[in-house]
Amino acid sequence: MAKQRDKVFPSRDAIVAFIRTNPGSIGTREIAREFGLKNADRVELKRILRELRDEGTIAKRGRKLREPAVLPPTVVADITGRDNDGELIASPTEWDEQTGDPPKIRIHIPRRSQPGTSAGVGDRALLRIEKSDDSEGAAYRGRVIRVIDHAKARVLGIFRRLPDGGGRLVPVDKKQAGRELNIAKADTGGAEDGDLVSVDIVRSRGYGLASGKIRERLGSLASEKAVSLIAIHAHEIPQAFSPAALREAEAATPATLAGREDWRALPLITIDPPDAKDHDDAVHAEADPDPNNKGGHLVTVAIADVAFYVRPGSALDRDALMRGNSVYFPDRVVPMLPERISNDLCSLVPGEPRGALAVRMVIANDGRKRSHRFHRILMRSAAKLNYAQAQAAIDGRPDDTTGPLLDPILKPLYAAYATIKRARDERDPLDLDLPERKILLKPDGTVDRVITPERLDAHRLIEEFMILANVAAAEMLEKKALPLIYRVHDEPTLEKVHNLQEFLKTLDLPFAKSGALRPSLFNRVLDQVKGHDSEPLVNEVVLRSQAQAEYSAENYGHFGLNLRRYAHFTSPIRRYADLMVHRALLRGLGLGDGALPETETLETLSEIAAQISATERRAMKAERETADRLIAHFLADRIGATFQGRISGVTRAGLFVKLTDTGADGLVPIRTLGTEYFNYDETRHALVGTRSGAMHRLGDVVDVRLVEAAPVAGALRFELLSEGRIAPRGRQGSRTTGDGPRVQFSARAKAHPDRSSRKKGRKPGNHKSGKSGKGKSHKDGKSRKDKSKQGKSGKSKSGKGKSWTA
Template identity: 45%
Template sequence: MAPPNPLPSKADIRRLLAESPDRLGKNDIARHFGLTAEQRPALRVMLKALEAEGAFVPPPRGDRLPEVLPVEVFGIDPDGDPLARPLGWKAEQGRTPLIYMRPEAAGQAALAPGERVLARLKFIGGGKYEGRTMKRIGGGTPARILGVYEEGRLIPTDRRHKAEWQVPPGEANGAEPGEIVLAEPLPSRPLGPRPARIVERLGRMGEPRSVSLLCIHAHGIPEIFPAEALREAERARGIGPEGREDLRPLPLVTIDGEDARDFDDAVWAEAEGSGWRLMVAIADVAHYVTPGSALDREAWTRGNSVYFPDRVVPMLPEALSNGWCSLKPGEDRGCLFAELRIDAVGRKLAHRFGRGIMRSAARLTYEEVETGADPAGTREALYGAFRALSAAREARGTLDLDVPERRVRLSAEGRVLAVEPRARLDSHRLVEEFMILANVAAAEELERLGQPCMYRIHDRPADRKLEGLRQFLGSFGITLPPGDQVQPRNFAQVLEQTRDLPEAPLVHEAVLRGQSQAEYAPDNIGHFGLALPRYAHFTSPIRRYADLLVHRALIRGLKLGPDGLAEEEAARFPDSGEHITATERRAAAAERDAVERYLAAFMAQHVGEVFAARISNVTRFGLFVTVLANGASGLVPLNSLPDDRWVLDEGRQALAGERSGLRFALGEAVEARLAEANPLTGGMVFHLLQGMPPPRVARSSRRRR
């Protein structure tokens, strides 16, 4: 009998895994090396060691990932929890699973992007998993550090990175104290400050536009257009009426915020019998941005425009975004349109899509429309159609969350004048309902034509989020149906039941956090929040790449021109859906960070003052409070509470002091004194007055802005 083949080394197995185009399992490896049954236990031990190091990822059992798996953190969700993906996942294995990592135990540093851990996974449906850290296995050192330079040291702008970096002599690249810089880590010893070399100077902290600049670089948002894309945009010219439907006789109007930077949708309506005829016209971006062009490649890379209080980072160059693709009043513009007919209760009776030429009759703001502006003479019809569509929305039982958007008002010098809730008017809802109707019709039309569709999908809430929401709502005596029976109308009923409670804003916030995040995908699962079986984005191709794909698919399906969807990009729809979902979330995180930093800069002028607030989160390490006047949120550290043994009551979302009898519960109204506000990170620290000795700082009158 021939002797058995020698057992491979770890290096041999690593080499095999790296060279194989497919993910290999234990049996594949054993067969490759010709191992006997007696050698397999030793191979199993070796593979377990490689798995712990992150070098070996077992193939999934069926369509599920294994229970224990090395993963890599790549970002954070809106709640601040880490998002991860399987280490070494390859595109040919299919859609990348998404793993929501649970927060680390008390005393453990939060997981940072780039960090790798061995995680225990729990499948929660839809290619998503919940992960819990078992062991950290490396990574976590950033490729670049964004921070502010101060005389030989670098202060990171990411509040999760507590440690400062040392900038050795000769490595400052001419940076001056107070400048925002990008730096690269240098080789270092395990102990002592970590060294870094400054590679790029970005401007001075505190200067106008410095906050948005910081957020652009912190989130890796592309800001500079390639020269060829700019040249293509500059060559653009107006569109003539040839081969297009002439909509210029219709008094279409644009309705946007007073600070809007682009105008890519226009609306019109008229009464028709007992119902309404509507027109939604959208800038014809597909005419200018064709598949495979430099403009197209850059638009795909960016995925969407990003909006900051002081600037916009557009998806398309200004020659298009503020020029030929902006529906300016009195100027001819190419468009794609949806003609829609609804009955008296808002049910869609018919739709028709086409390519046209239009001329906006007026550029209106939401406030102007709300107060009666009607230069085109169509306000009555617009509001009549809106009331019908609102009735249909209510009949569907959609989830209508009222979480105010915060508006940052800046002076000409870039100083924060105020941060205030942005009013939500009926005029906002009017435009929203018109756009939703057009989006639904676009998805239906593409299905009718047999064309690919980039759906906007929204899954029902994950079980883990529903459970947390149940516990919170239980404190108000409110229950929800079982997970698979929950419908949007159940959440609408919750909001109605709590509408008059002082905690209503927190209930809205909690319900919002309990929802899944919307995505883009070519496979339709419907839109849970809107209670719609099919939904796509058609109405903003100037700022969302998803809408441009929908326009191209309609152009191809309806034979409206040679610039429709190309076969190659149709084949890439799954990857494009994942990519533009990621860029959308990146943009949302950057926009949120900018508002938080501006808010911290504003609040820094009021350190020591007392504010009316509510407890918005309860954790083992302290409380979070939100100021009622402007939404500023910050931590109340556990060590700032009276000396006691504090116990977290997870079911009632409260911290209870065993000796003092003090209790701080979610939603409770409190008075909070601002102790710290850091514009660099956006972080704020508050101290509660309840249960505390009288403050040493004289209390100011509460300011409500």
């Protein structure tokens, strides 16, 4: 019997070859079908695939297999230069550096290029790629689908006036630090000293300063409102809508009953943050009258019918795709759609008839969804509540608005949530406890304070209702066999899981992985440290082990939510992905105008998914940088003050510390830690002194003194006042790299300059900031190895504050 199996069972090379020819589209089932494997053969196949993954020969993404570090067919890439033949060379914009150097892509330029595909060095473009056998090092060849961002011919910076009436431009981009521009008197455009300005480069030469001409005065940095403008301009986030899009928005008229069901009598309500300006989702729940579903509920989620107004191929559609999503700053919102659409016609304001796409879901008494159905409706919101207001009413403190709503509307909503929560708890999604801070501004635009909003059941209720609706949308489109854009979140890589295991060993915490990787494995670890000093540390390290969520036309599930299929459906006002899902539902269910065109295929949706994943990350980075700059402005006049914080990052450059009261991040350079060598222990996320054994570890509570604040860059530099704990001898100064030898890293820590300066009677912080090393890894508050931590957007109604941003 064994001999017969040996004859038909495929070799390892044959299995790898089959995976290589079908990258990202096959799993165990498809391989078994290809080679005719059944029963016991499948057990052997799984064993071989596990060995191949452990060896690094293949990689797994969700349930699909591919070669490791293989790029998808559609990718956003940065054009970095030209080869000897003058052809453009690019590399992927998003790349996990732990997998090695990013692969090169050689771009083929056809004789006749399509409009919008003419690219050059420095541009960011969406590429269609395929593997290449290029002997000169380019692993892929590709063609430009569209250029997303052109190389910057404009510089953003601070104008410094000179005595002759001209001036200098000091760029705010760290990459351009030290490259000042000369501004002639005639080209200052009336700018004052200290103004934030946009400058066109008018002349550049090989010697001396390049020259520039001020194109636009953006405001004085004395006002924090200029801070968000830095991020908007630095990341080239579009602010102005095209005239054609504005004309379309102004010409739009309110939805009528034509082609819709009349649901105006159903008391749907909106529950949002108190400062929300648009209200695109409304909810309702009631006990299911069906005697076969005792204890069950009917849950309705109605979403603004944006697809009715933003038609495929229209000017509004082109502008929305270019933005990809709305961007939220403490002082302003850069919307995906004009206010006429987002804040008026598609905002579900109380008492006004509004078009919506609604899903009614039947929930069993165990919290599971039994069925769902989509409807295109005309609705009228019964009330607009905020989270605290709804929660106060349930907790026995209703106001004039919520009092009449308590029994007929709010109590049934919370009863349905209590039932749904049972299924949610059984599903056991990733449950990280990472408080999110919010910056509150004064009327003049300056920072008032930073708060940590309380997490209420009202938040969780809306999150779970939205997750149910998103799942229903994905299931419906799969049932109709229509292509769609999924919201996906890959499971952690084997390397990151191994690193997490090694770290948890240092805390004597077990992480026994057997079988498939599930969120529950991480939750068990998190449960063990609840209420302990190590809780923030473990939450942070588990967070860093996770992948980042993205949009994809290929479904590989959502690991963080522990869902097999998931799509964004609930916020089409501010996310283009949701608008595409709405259009697909209209097409699949025959619900009328605004449907997804037949020309939209899996290939075109893959291109859109790659583009809006990039714009989402652009928005998150801009939001994070703005928060850093605002806090740096807030603390700029407190140089020398002492703060308590927690070590939020450990790198070879030093320690990043997050302040407890404001959430501000700053760097403690390694050379200021003491008078001995410090080793970077990657396994324990710590810096350890070689002589004293003093250890500064991720998650430690420390006291620091603010030495320097650079508001324009959003950078803070601290002096560490706390002593390190003593590390066990024999384990410091090393890290484990796979199964290989232990590798040691050392950095000489020099005497602290501020300590020596105080001996000479000088105040802390008087030494030059440019020598502090603060810019080396402070670009976004993280080390290069911690890029996977991106993404606390806080705008998603599900999974707020997690790296994968549900």
